Amino acid sequence: xxxxxxxxxxxxxxxxxxxxxxxxxxxxxxxxxxxxxxxxxxxxxxxxxxxxxxxxxxxxxxxxxxxxxxxxxxxxxxxxxxxxxxxxxxxxxxxxxxxxxxxxxxxxxxxxxxxxxxxxxxxxxxxxxxxxxxxxxxxxxxxxxxxxxxxxxxxxxxxxxxxxxxxxxxxxxxxxxxxxxxxxxxxxxxxxxxxxxxxxxxxxxxxxxxxxxxxxxxxxxxxxxxxxxxxxxxxxxxxxxxxxxxxxxxxxxxxxxxxxxxxxxxxxxxxxxxxxxxxxxxxxxxxxxxxxxxxxxxxxxxxxxxxxxxxxxxxxxxxxxxxxxxxxxxxxxxxxxxxxxxxxxxxxxxxxxxxxxxxxxxxxxxxxxxxxxxxxxxxxxxxxxxxxxxxxxxxxxxxxxxxxxxxxxxxxxxxxxxxxxxxxxxxxxxxxxxxxxxxxxxxxxxxxxxxxxxxxxxxxxxxxxxxxxxxxxxxxxxxxxxxxxxxxxxxxxxxxxxxxxxxxxxxxxxxxxxxxxxxxxxxxxxxxxxxxxxxxxxxxxxxxxxxxxxxxxxxxxxxxxxxxxxxxxxxxxxxxxxxxxxxxxxxxxxxxxxxxxxxxxxxxxxxxxxxxxxxxxxxxxxxxxxxxxxxxxxxxxxxxxxxxxxxxxxxxxxxxxxxxxxxxxxxxxxxxxxxxxxxxxxxxxxxxxxxxxxxxxxxxxxxxxxxxxxxxxxxxxxxxxxxxxxxxxxxxxxxxxxxxxxxxxx
Amino acid sequence: xxxxxxxxxxxxxxxxxxxxxxxxxxxxxxxxxxxxxxxxxxxxxxxxxxxxxxxxxxxxxxxxxxxxxxxxxxxxxxxxxxxxxxxxxxxxxxxxxxxxxxxxxxxxxxxxxxxxxxxxxxxxxxxxxxxxxxxxxxxxxxxxxxxxxxxxxxxxxxxxxxxxxxxxxxxxxxxxxxxxxxxxxxxxxxxxxxxxxxxxxxxxxxxxxxxxxxxxxxxxxxxxxx
Numbered sequence: 001x002x003x004x005x006x007x008x009x010x011x012x013x014x015x016x017x018x019x020x021x022x023x024x025x026x027x028x029x030x031x032x033x034x035x036x037x038x039x040x041x042x043x044x045x046x047x048x049x050x051x052x053x054x055x056x057x058x059x060x061x062x063x064x065x066x067x068x069x070x071x072x073x074x075x076x077x078x079x080x081x082x083x084x085x086x087x088x089x090x091x092x093x094x095x096x097x098x099x100x101x102x103x104x105x106x107x108x109x110x111x112x113x114x115x116x117x118x119x120x121x122x123x124x125x126x127x128x129x130x131x132x133x134x135x136x137x138x139x140x141x142x143x144x145x146x147x148x149x150x151x152x153x154x155x156x157x158x159x160x161x162x163x164x165x166x167x168x169x170x171x172x173x174x175x176x177x178x179x180x181x182x183x184x185x186x187x188x189x190x191x192x193x194x195x196x197x198x199x200x201x202x203x204x205x206x207x208x209x210x211x212x213x214x215x216x217x218x219x220x221x222x223x224x225x226x227x228x229x230x231x232x233x234x235x236x237x238x239x240x241x242x243x244x245x246x247x248x249x250x251x252x253x254x255x256x257x258x259x260x261x262x263x264x265x266x267x268x269x270x271x272x273x274x275x276x277x278x279x280x281x282x283x284x285x286x287x288x289x290x291x292x293x294x295x296x297x298x299x300x301x302x303x304x305x306x307x308x309x310x311x312x313x314x315x316x317x318x319x320x321x322x323x324x325x326x327x328x329x330x331x332x333x334x335x336x337x338x339x340x341x342x343x344x345x346x347x348x349x350x351x352x353x354x355x356x357x358x359x360x361x362x363x364x365x366x367x368x369x370x371x372x373x374x375x376x377x378x379x380x381x382x383x384x385x386x387x388x389x390x391x392x393x394x395x396x397x398x399x400x401x402x403x404x405x406x407x408x409x410x411x412x413x414x415x416x417x418x419x420x421x422x423x424x425x426x427x428x429x430x431x432x433x434x435x436x437x438x439x440x441x442x443x444x445x446x447x448x449x450x451x452x453x454x455x456x457x458x459x460x461x462x463x464x465x466x467x468x469x470x471x472x473x474x475x476x477x478x479x480x481x482x483x484x485x486x487x488x489x490x491x492x493x494x495x496x497x498x499x500x501x502x503x504x505x506x507x508x509x510x511x512x513x514x515x516x517x518x519x520x521x522x523x524x525x526x527x528x529x530x531x532x533x534x535x536x537x538x539x540x541x542x543x544x545x546x547x548x549x550x551x552x553x554x555x556x557x558x559x560x561x562x563x564x565x566x567x568x569x570x571x572x573x574x575x576x577x578x579x580x581x582x583x584x585x586x587x588x589x590x591x592x593x594x595x596x597x598x599x600x601x602x603x604x605x606x607x608x609x610x611x612x613x614x615x616x617x618x619x620x621x622x623x624x625x626x627x628x629x630x631x632x633x634x635x636x637x638x639x640x641x642x643x644x645x646x647x648x649x650x651x652x653x654x655x656x657x658x659x660x661x662x663x664x665x666x667x668x669x670x671x672x673x674x675x676x677x678x679x680x681x682x683x684x685x686x687x688x689x690x691x692x693x694x695x696x697x698x699x700x701x702x703x704x705x706x707x708x709x710x711x712x713x714x715x716x717x718x719x720x721x722x723x724x725x726x727x728x729x730x731x732x733x734x735x736x737x738x739x740x741x742x743x744x745x746x
Numbered sequence: 747x748x749x750x751x752x753x754x755x756x757x758x759x760x761x762x763x764x765x766x767x768x769x770x771x772x773x774x775x776x777x778x779x780x781x782x783x784x785x786x787x788x789x790x791x792x793x794x795x796x797x798x799x800x801x802x803x804x805x806x807x808x809x810x811x812x813x814x815x816x817x818x819x820x821x822x823x824x825x826x827x828x829x830x831x832x833x834x835x836x837x838x839x840x841x842x843x844x845x846x847x848x849x850x851x852x853x854x855x856x857x858x859x860x861x862x863x864x865x866x867x868x869x870x871x872x873x874x875x876x877x878x879x880x881x882x883x884x885x886x887x888x889x890x891x892x893x894x895x896x897x898x899x900x901x902x903x904x905x906x907x908x909x910x911x912x913x914x915x916x917x918x919x920x921x922x923x924x925x926x927x928x929x930x931x932x933x934x935x936x937x938x939x940x941x942x943x944x945x946x947x948x949x950x951x952x953x954x955x956x957x958x959x960x961x962x963x964x965x966x967x968x969x970x971x972x
Contacts, residue, residue, distance in 0.1 A: 155856045159887070160797040162758030246756045246800025338755060423856045425887045427945050430762045444950055450765040452950060564950075 007037040017044035023375060030369045038306045038355065038362045042370065045273035045311055046280060049540050052374035055506040056538045059519045067532040069495055071192065077118040077269060078186075079534025080195055081496045083560055087445070088195065089457060090124040091187035092535035093132075093500040093556040097542055099240040100182040104149025108182050109157035109243035113315050115186040116161060117269040120252050121318060123196040123259050124188025127429060128443050129158050131168040131184055132461045132500070132554045133420075136177030138412045138735060143172070146180055148736065153243075154184070155423040160245035161252070164432050165424035166441025167459050169554075172412045173466075178544025183500040185461055185556040189445070196259060198268035198278075200286035200321045200347050205265060207279070207290065207345040210255070210334065211317040212247045213300035218274070218313025228505055228543040247316040247339070254337040255318070261333070263326035270317040276310045278319045279345070280353055284371025289348035294357040298340040306357040321347060381512035384472050390590040390604035392667035401642075401669060401716040404598050408639050408670075409646060410727040411597045412735070419732035434458075437651070438570050439489040439635055442561065456564040458492035460557050464638070465550035467606035470591050472514045474606045476521025476553055481609045481674060483557035484529045485635040488618040489677060491567050491625035492559025497526055499536040499555055504548025506540045514551040515540075522553060528611035529618075531557060568625045568633035568679075571651030577631050577706040578686035579645075579656055580679050582617050584699050586640055586671025587664070593639045594670035607672050614675045620698045621677050629685045636676035642669035642713060644678050645703075649711045649721045650728060658704035660714035669716060680706055747789040747964045749775040752818070752834075754809050759795030759832065759942065766944035767792065770960040780812045790827045790963050791818060793834030795887075795942065805848060805890040806836030815841050827871055827963055828936045832888055835928070835938035844931055844938045845903060846895030851888070852921025858887040860952075863927055863941060864914035867907045870930050872937045875958040881914050882955035884941040891940040893922040893929075903929055911939055937963075 007013065014024050017040055027035060027043050035043060049055060065073035071088055072080035078092035096111025112129065119126050131154050136143045147170075158165055163186065218241035258264060266286070268278040275292070283290035294309050304312075322330060322343070334341035348354075353370060355363040398404050408414050417436065426435035433456055434442035440458040447453055462482040468475030480497065487494045499522060504511040526533055542549040561567055573579075589595055590604025624630055632652060636644040649656055662668035681689055686702070693700040712718045734740050749767045753760050760777075767775045775792070778785050785791065798809035809815070815837075822828050822843055830838040838844045851857055860883050868878040876882070895903070900923060903909060911928035918925045920940070928939030943956030960966070 152855070159856055159858075159889075160756070160758070160800065162796065244800065246797060246802070249758060249797075250755050422859050425856070425858045427858060427885050427887060427942070428759060428762065430765055430945055430951065433950060450761075450768065 009034055009040060013040065017041065018048055019044055023047060026375065030366055036362060038310060039365055041307045041311050042276050042363055042365060045276045046370045047374050050272050051277055053538055054375050055377050055379050055540060056515065057376050058378055059516055062519065063523050063533045064527045065532050065534060067496065067530060070532055070534055071195070073534050074536055076197060077121045079496065079498060080122065081534055081558065082192060086192055088190055088192045089187055089558055090119050090122050090190055091185065091498055091556070091558055092118050093183055093185040093461070093498045093554065094118065094537040095500055095502055095539035096182045096184060097180065097502065097539050100150055101180050103240040104146050105153040105156065106240050106242050108150040108153030110241045110315055111182050111184040112154055112157040113243045113245065113248050114271050115184040116163065116248065119186045119188040120255055121196065121267055121269040122190065123194050124190035125256060126163045126186050126188040127431065128187045128441060128459050129163045129165045129185060130441065130459055130461050130556065131165065133168065133170045134176045134181035134552060135172050136180065137174035138172050140174065140177045144736065150182055151420050151423055157243050157245045159425040161249050162428050164426050164428050165421065165436070166426060166432060166443060167436050167461060169461055170417050170420055173550055175550045178547065179542045179549050181502050181549065181552055183554045185498065187459060187558060194259065196264055196267050198266055198282050198285060200266050200282040200288050202265060202321065203288065203347055203349045205347045206322045206324055206343045207347065208320050208322045209297060209317065209340065209342045209344045210320060211251045211339055212244060212314060213298040213340060214309055214312050214317070215300045215314045216304065216308055216312060217241045219308050219311045228541050241313045241315050243315050250337040250339055251316050251318070254333050254339055257333045258330055261326055261329050263323050263330040265321040265323055267318060267320040270319060272313065273311060274313050274317065280367055280371045282319065282321065283347065283353060283367045289350040289352045289367055290345060291348050291354045292345035292356065294355060296342055296344045298342050306355060306362040310355065379506050379512045380509045381516050382509045384513045384517055386471050387590065387605040392587050392589050392664045392671065395589045395595060395666065396599055397666045398598060401665065402719055405642060405646065405717055405719060406727045408593055408597050408643060409724055410731050412731060414593060414639055414643065415731035416729045417732065418729060419736060433564060433567065434490065434569060439486040440492060440559065442490055442567060444564055454563055454565070456561040456567065458487050458490050458559040458561060460486035461554055462486060463552055463554045465552045466591050466602060468518055468551040468553060471606040472517035472551060473521040474608050476518035477525040477609045477611065478606065478674065479553055479555045480522055480525035480529060480531060481611070481614050482637060483555050484531060484614060484618055487557055487559035488622050489568065489633045489635045490561065491622055492561045493622065494529060494531045494557055494559045496534045497531045497555050497557045499533050499553060501536065502539045502542055502549060502552040502554065504543045511548055518551060518553045525611060529615055563626070566626055566628040568630050570632060570634045570648055572632040573648060573652045573654050573680040573706040574631055575654065575706060576683055577680040578683050579658065579703040579706060580689060581641065581676060581701045581703050582621060582679065582698060583636065583673065583676030585662065585668050586673040587667050588671050588673045589667050592670055592672045594666060607674050609674045617675050617677065617698055620693065620696045621679065624679065624689065624692065629681050630679050631682065632680045634678050636678060638672065640670040640672050642717060645713065646711055646724050648678060650725050653721060654706050655708040655710040655721055656704055657707050658713040660716065665716050669713065747771065748787060749790040749792065749964065750778055750785060750788040751775045751792050751794055752778050752780065752814055754780040754796070754798035754812065756798045756800055757794050757796035759944065762944045763792055763794040766947050766960060769947065770957060770966060771964050778814060780814050783813050783817060785817050785821065788826065790829065791821060793830040793837050795832030795834060798833055798837065804840065806833060806840040809837045810840035819843060822936050825935050829872065829963060830938040831942060831944065832940055835940055836890060838936060838938045843936050844929055845899045846893055846929065848890050849892040849894050850890050851892050851919070856889040857919045859919060860885050861917040861919055861941065862914040863911045866909045866912050870910060870934055872930065872959055872963050873910055875962040883953055884943060884956060885945045886919055886941045888940055891920040891922065893926045895923070900924060906932055908932060910937055
């Protein structure tokens with residue numbers, strides 16, 4: 001049967017493909033005739049925002065991406081960073097926001113699947129995953145369903161695939177009511193002499209299709225992810241892909257086996273825009289043409305059109321250029337794992353992307369223009385306004401700080417995320433040293449026989465969207481600085497970062513302004529803190545019915561611990577230990593959790609980060625931890641010093657007696673001044689620690705002592721650790737069981 | 747003693763199990779692929795955790811019907827020690843080598859946490875290096891660990907001392923009947939358990955209480971690890 005594939009190219013059809021009239025003019029020139037229906041689909045898939053970065057490219061180019069350890073920066077499937085001993089860590093973070101809002105389980109699951117594939121396509125076995133999730137207000141009718149589905153989807157995929165989830169974020173805000181964020185991070189480890197890239201090499205070589213069969217799922221997904229949502233969102237459900245972690249696990253093992261045989265010249269996973277994007281990228285990067293014959297593509301549905309096959313986003317698929325002499329050996333590996341292995345085309349020297357279907361040529365387009373020469377926009381932007389100062393004296397104090405503490409500890413954004421991360425396998429692979437709940441997730445590095453090397457990797461993901469909203473530049477800096485701090489707090493040297501930039505519609509100058517200034521802030525911080533960006537992803541058009549999300553440039557970061565025996569944790573303080581603050585008494589309450597949760601205000605400027613101070617204090621803390629004398633460490637972030645101390649008490653099941661006498665206790669307790677840490681150590685070491693801090697020119701303050709079962713802070717706070725834990729652990733399970741909603745209606 | 751690990755497509759704690767057996771036994775286990783119909787001479791066969799064949803049907807149902815299982819059943823009859831952990835436990839029940847079934851967790855969610863286990867029978871080849879009623883911590887990570895069997899079977903395995911491990915101190919994570927975490931067959935050579943002793947064998951894991959199980963099963967003297 002012949003499948004019809006001819007539709008007249010009308011204005012409506014062009015606009016349905018997200019192509020502007022100007023872009024269509026350019027397409028006409030480049031095609032040198034009217035494109036066929038399939039060709040229009042291919043242009044649309046390659047030139048949409050998601051694949052082409054057309055609004056963001058100009059600014060992404062300004063980010064520092066190089067460093068002594070960087071082996072491969074942005075542009076490949078993932079970034080590659082040297083960790084010594086002939087090994088590299090390969091990592092990336094990517095969003096799956098739109099699909100997860102439409103179909104939370106599958107959207108989140110395939111987000112995890114996609115990022116894992118990015119990592120093992122390059123030759124790395126995935127060793128750690130994280131997830132930064134942002135949901136709407138807890139009382140929005142959809143939120144509970146979305147949390148439940150997304151968390152189950154993340155777990156469902158990652159647990160079955162077999163990668164430990166070691167960290168992440170979960171936050172709520174009404175600005176995500178119509179557009180949640182699911183940002184998935186994965187990291188893997190490879191030998192530095194066995195890293196695989198996507199650039200095709202050699203003319204006339206076979207192009208092989210690997211993995212699962214192609215179906216109709218996800219057709220047009222990347223175009224959907226490049227548009228705002230309206231009321232018709234439910235109709236978009238068929239554009240969400242369906243994940244199969246079992247096939248992905250088999251694909252991982254088969255690919256790693258295949259990579260050892262020398263059969264792979266280049267390899268690329270099929271993600272957004274599936275077969276189209278992977279084939280074009282491989283050819284365009286290698287300055288080669290590609291010819292595909294769709295009759296050879298393994299399919300799982302009948303009568304698929306060329307258009308559908310080219311735009312399908314079926315999961316767990318890859319494309320590679322094969323060393324022809326290894327065909328039989330390569331095929332045997334895929335047969336063993338029950339996966340498809342089909343030669344579907346070849347590389348050519350004519351720089352054309354040509355596609356055959358049922359004996360006819362259904363597309364013949366210039367490959368460079370499809371790929372790396374896609375349009376690039378310099379979108380107009382407005383410099384964001386910044387809040388005027390807000391002195392702590394202008395912010396209301398409360399009478400009862402115990403109640404304020406408990407309110408914050410039990411609030412949706414600050415309570416324990418145990419309900420979430422207990423649904424993720426955090427222990428598989430037997431190398432997890434710190435699971436979620438601490439400052440960073442940590443895994444140990446092992447040799448080829450699985451024996452520990454004494455070294456470890458730390459992972460964290462951070463951004464404080466309310467700061468970015470108030471001040472995109474400072475907020476961008478802060479996201480990087482907080483990663484730096486979270487890595488330093490476990491004793492890890494920050495190596496490099498990946499960025500997942502989630503914003504609204506870039507065609508609105510104020511949104512573009514948020515984007516531009518966040519990037520400036522991020523760039524300055526990664527440069528000053530020596531954490532180059534090695535991979536990333538941009539997600540724009542995160543708007544529903546015209547309302548944008550909070551600007552959310554999520555930063556994922558990786559650090560190296562040379563000696564994991566000295567690693568610090570949030571819990572671990574011993575009775576009688578001395579408690580020190582690195583930094584000074586807080587004064588900044590603008591955009592604080594205290595103002596939002598206690599006073600109901602989201603107001604004031606974001607706190608500023610002094611990057612020199614950040615670096616100095618981080619280096620000092622890391623050196624102190626490296627000495628092996630630190631019993632616990634935690635950075636001071638959301639909720640300020642009081643919440644930091646409470647979290648340390650809860651994690652270690654120990655009380656603390658803290659001296660405080662302040663003229664502005666609300667700021668001293670809850671101020672969110674940056675670049676601060678709390679450390680504990682044996683009293684015998686306290687004088688030495690103080691002398692070292694003094695010698696290093698780092699501000700410090702002896703806060704008090706670890707003792708008993710209560711946290712007391714001056715005359716302001718006195719709470720039992722047990723009571724804090726109960727409150728802290730209660731909100732999430734109660735909310736998910738619907739108990740809070742029931743109480744509210746009573 | 748010689749050990750063997752069975753690998754199905756979708757097994758994912760096989761690597762954890764191989765590492766644990768290698769460390770405790772001083773030599774790496776044999777690896778046997780699911781399509782193999784012969785297993786080289788071995789004293790202990792381990793069916794590891796994971797999601798065999800994706801577990802899209804009932805957990806373990808397809809693996810229980812794979813070619814290698816006939817050989818495992820034969821070895822079980824011959825008295826070879828067989829240990830199924832997590833998905834391995836599910837496979838052994840589906841294959842009829844152990845009574846009962848593992849249903850979806852009562853909370854309907856995947857759960858990864860550390861529970862307390864009480865050693866109910868320290869007189870088996872898998873548990874003789876524990877004390878009876880000793881309580882140990884142990885990680886769990888599963889979606890389908892809710893052990894169930896009919897009244898008659900439960901009565902039988904309880905009276906026979908076939909309950910090897912029970913969740914203790916209110917830490918039952920899955921609604922398992924009688925807090926059952928692990929059972930042994932009436933002959934005493936096949937053990938199935940949901941918790942993961944292979945993830946608790948060294949200081950980096952936060953404890954080594956899982957070691958004694960492997961030391962028992964491999965007749966290794968405690969602390970003599972290679």
